[in-house]
Amino acid sequence: MARKTPVDDAPRDDFLTRIIDELLDLLQTARDWIRQEAEATVKEKIVPPLQKLGLTLASGTAAAILLVVGLLFLAVAAIVYLSQLLGVPLAFLIIGAVFIIGASIFTTIKVKAMQR
Numbered sequence: 001m002a003r004k005t006p007v008d009d010a011p012r013d014d015f016l017t018r019i020i021d022e023l024l025d026l027l028q029t030a031r032d033w034i035r036q037e038a039e040a041t042v043k044e045k046i047v048p049p050l051q052k053l054g055l056t057l058a059s060g061t062a063a064a065i066l067l068v069v070g071l072l073f074l075a076v077a078a079i080v081y082l083s084q085l086l087g088v089p090l091a092f093l094i095i096g097a098v099f100i101i102g103a104s105i106f107t108t109i110k111v112k113a114m115q116r
Helices: 006-086 088-115
Strands: none
Touching (some): 006 088
């Protein structure tokens, strides 16, 4: 039985090395393609809706803040006006009651909407 020499194994090792290198290149190409497709999908399908959502939330928050500031000015004006007519304690009582009733109505509506 003849022993194999390192020279006999050299062509076989070279062939396996080339196959492995080609497979690695193929895997690298597949990985790059998947990465590019995922990036394109994210840029087209995910980023624009998130940007739109962000703008909607920012606009809604700004509108809510402006509404609260406007209500505060109206409350101060009502307190000043009612203070001149009815006195300061009664003016605060009336304005406080209006805010509590408004909050109760809003809370009731939201609870009923959430229960549906």
